[in-house]
Amino acid sequence: xxxxxxxxxxxxxxxxxxxxxxxxxxxxxxxxxxxxxxxxxxxxxxxxxxxxxxxxxxxxxxxxxxxxxxxxxxxxxxxxxxxxxxxxxxxxxxxxxxxxxxxxxxxxxxxxxxxxxxxxxxxxxxxxxxxxxxxxxxxxxxxxxxxxxxxxxxxxxxxxxxxxxxxxxxxxxxxxxxxxxxxxxxxxxxxxxxxxxxxxxxxxxxxxxxxxxxxxxxxxxxxxxxxxxxxxxxxxxxxxxxxxxxxxxxxxxxxxxxxxxxxxxxxxxxxxxxxxxxxxxxxxxxxxxxxxxxxxxxxxxxxxxxxxxxxxxxxxxxxxxxxxxxxxxxxxx
Amino acid sequence: xxxxxxxxxxxxxxxxxxxxxxxxxxxxxxxxxxxxxxxxxxxxxxxxxxxxxxxxxxxxxxxxxxxxxxxxxxxxxxxxxxxxxxxxxxxxxxxxxxxxxxxxxxxxxxxxxxxxxxxxxxxxxxxxxxxxxxxxxxxxxxxxxxxxxxxxxxxxxxxxxxxxxxxxxxxxxxxxxxxxxxxxxxxxxxxxxxxxxxxxxxxxxxxxxxxxxxxxxxxxxxxxxxxxxxxxxxxxxxxxxxxxxxxxxxxxxxxxxxxxxxxxxxxxxxxxxxxxxxxxxxxxxxx
Numbered sequence: 001x002x003x004x005x006x007x008x009x010x011x012x013x014x015x016x017x018x019x020x021x022x023x024x025x026x027x028x029x030x031x032x033x034x035x036x037x038x039x040x041x042x043x044x045x046x047x048x049x050x051x052x053x054x055x056x057x058x059x060x061x062x063x064x065x066x067x068x069x070x071x072x073x074x075x076x077x078x079x080x081x082x083x084x085x086x087x088x089x090x091x092x093x094x095x096x097x098x099x100x101x102x103x104x105x106x107x108x109x110x111x112x113x114x115x116x117x118x119x120x121x122x123x124x125x126x127x128x129x130x131x132x133x134x135x136x137x138x139x140x141x142x143x144x145x146x147x148x149x150x151x152x153x154x155x156x157x158x159x160x161x162x163x164x165x166x167x168x169x170x171x172x173x174x175x176x177x178x179x180x181x182x183x184x185x186x187x188x189x190x191x192x193x194x195x196x197x198x199x200x201x202x203x204x205x206x207x208x209x210x211x212x213x214x215x216x217x218x219x220x221x222x223x224x225x226x227x228x229x230x231x232x233x234x235x236x237x238x239x240x241x242x243x244x245x246x247x248x249x250x251x252x253x254x255x256x257x258x259x260x261x262x263x264x265x266x267x268x269x270x271x272x273x274x275x276x277x278x279x280x281x282x283x284x285x286x287x288x289x290x291x292x293x294x295x296x297x298x299x300x301x302x303x304x305x306x307x308x309x310x311x312x313x314x315x316x317x318x319x320x321x322x323x324x325x326x327x328x329x330x331x332x333x
Numbered sequence: 334x335x336x337x338x339x340x341x342x343x344x345x346x347x348x349x350x351x352x353x354x355x356x357x358x359x360x361x362x363x364x365x366x367x368x369x370x371x372x373x374x375x376x377x378x379x380x381x382x383x384x385x386x387x388x389x390x391x392x393x394x395x396x397x398x399x400x401x402x403x404x405x406x407x408x409x410x411x412x413x414x415x416x417x418x419x420x421x422x423x424x425x426x427x428x429x430x431x432x433x434x435x436x437x438x439x440x441x442x443x444x445x446x447x448x449x450x451x452x453x454x455x456x457x458x459x460x461x462x463x464x465x466x467x468x469x470x471x472x473x474x475x476x477x478x479x480x481x482x483x484x485x486x487x488x489x490x491x492x493x494x495x496x497x498x499x500x501x502x503x504x505x506x507x508x509x510x511x512x513x514x515x516x517x518x519x520x521x522x523x524x525x526x527x528x529x530x531x532x533x534x535x536x537x538x539x540x541x542x543x544x545x546x547x548x549x550x551x552x553x554x555x556x557x558x559x560x561x562x563x564x565x566x567x568x569x570x571x572x573x574x575x576x577x578x579x580x581x582x583x584x585x586x587x588x589x590x591x592x593x594x595x596x597x598x599x600x601x602x603x604x605x606x607x608x609x610x611x612x613x614x615x616x617x618x619x620x
Binding site: 174175176177178179180181182216217218219221222223225226227228229253254255256257258259270271272273275276277278279280281 | 452454455460497507535
């Protein structure tokens with residue numbers, strides 16, 4: 001088996017997505033660890049390449065199966081998203097939102113067909129997707145729908161670097177009110193989140209993942225003093241996971257858990273337990289990995305930066321980090 | 334007990350009565366006897382009355398003006414309850430014993446101050462516990478005490494929402510619209526500087542924090558993980574709304590470390606220092 005094939009969905013064509021996708025796919029550090037291919041509109045990608053003075057030798061195909069990495073060409077799975085003059089770099093517009101999700105879906109389909117091993121999606125622009133009238137509440141549910149998995153079974157794991165350590169935080173529930181999130185927590189759901197975290201870590205090259213699981217209540221309920229979800233739901237789910245040979249420990253109080261060393265990932269119960277940590281301590285942003293579907297899928301740690309799009313000012317560092325993570329070459333612990 | 338623990342740890346220290354003059358290397362100790370003999374690392378519910386009597390004596394002394402402030406070391410809540418004394422935490426106990434109408438728990442460390450609108454209760458009970466009246470009282474106490482105890486003349490408070498993304502306009506919960514928002518509006522009309530309800534996940538970024546003197550989180554785990562991470566476990570706990578200054582270490586009893594000499598006093602030292610500073614700030618504002 002050769003290097004992993006990684007599809008880069010080029011994101012909002014009006015943003016910096018195509019630029020950072022191109023810069024990453026052409027970078028020698030990326031080509032050393034994977035076989036990248038782009039997904040998007042050819043005219044849009046060429047427009048960004050011109051703006052940045054890049055001369056990619058694009059080979060356009062309609063299916064990832066026809067990709068070829070042998071001769072220095074960069075394979076593009078071509079999507080016809082714009083007619084000449086229809087793309088407005090730097091602008092918010094419905095066709096831009098549609099294009100971003102079309103590229104992502106095409107890449108996901110290629111992964112489902114086994115034609116690529118993982119997908120990274122360059123940044124989209126929420127307002128363009130809203131203008132397009134598409135219901136979108138983040139990639140986990142989007143990937144789940146594309147993969148025919150119940151959106152309830154898809155989880156989000158935020159990945160970022162903090163003080164030289166790769167932090168990974170998976171969420172058992174996400175975009176639900178606090179009241180509803182608590183109702184959604186079942187033994188099955190928590191087990192599923194732990195197992196999905198374990199299997200994604202293995203696919204990312206962690207041979208023996210160690211996972212810390214948070215409680216729901218203050219101090220993880222302090223032995224049942226404040227809430228019983230730890231004893232009735234989370235503890236049993238951890239025991240189930242152990243029976244399935246997953247090295248999971250907990251439940252730990254969420255306030256002290258993140259100080260613990262030696263874990264490859266943390267699993268938290270609700271959105272803010274993980275997102276507050278990530279947004280506060282990920283100085284260069286956090287990438288979001290979708291867990292629980294057959295597709296290994298990551299977003300990039302920043303937005304589409306419409307203000308600097310098409311100006312050759314975008315840094316591909318974050319998308320390269322995401323690719324390294326998917327290729328299993330980012331630092332663990 | 335303190336003398337035998339010092340011997341066990343190889344610490345050379347002279348304990349003397351508070352009335353006696355202090356000499357180098359001696360510590361004033363108000364003697365309160367154990368209920369039953371104790372061994373480091375072993376919980377004994379029979380000593381629950383002893384633990385409670387320490388707190389009671391300190392409360393009395395603060396009320397009488399004998400002490401300027403109170404700092405508490407960690408207690409084991411479970412074993413006090415096992416000893417037949419209902420006990421949720423220091424904060425709640427002190428509030429009850431001093432008849433404080435509303436106390437507010439604040440954690441400080443790593444350059445941050447985080448107050449909690451709800452403290453030690455099951456998360457599923459938090460939405461119900463969050464009422465307009467309670468939140469209004471909490472904010473009033475917080476505002477007044479930031480002036481009185483911290484010497485901040487015009488406190489700016491950053492208030493978190495309850496739900497992800499601050500409820501996103503009612504899409505992920507309505508507490509921001511029905512409870513938090515109206516309270517903030519009412520108090521702003523009185524001149525309090527309140528920002529919010531803010532999405533909690535972006536509340537702790539440096540630019541945002543620079544615009545406030547204190548964060549008010551809606552529940553325990555919304556406020557504490559970031560603070561503990563930022564302070565490397567050296568945060569302290571402050572109770573506002575009591576008739577006295579009260580601080581404490583922000584960690585537990587760590588029974589497994591008791592008697593080993595491996596316990597770090599960092600947080601407790603910070604707590605004592607903060608108590609001294611707050612007692613001084615109060616004296617200044619009183620002048």
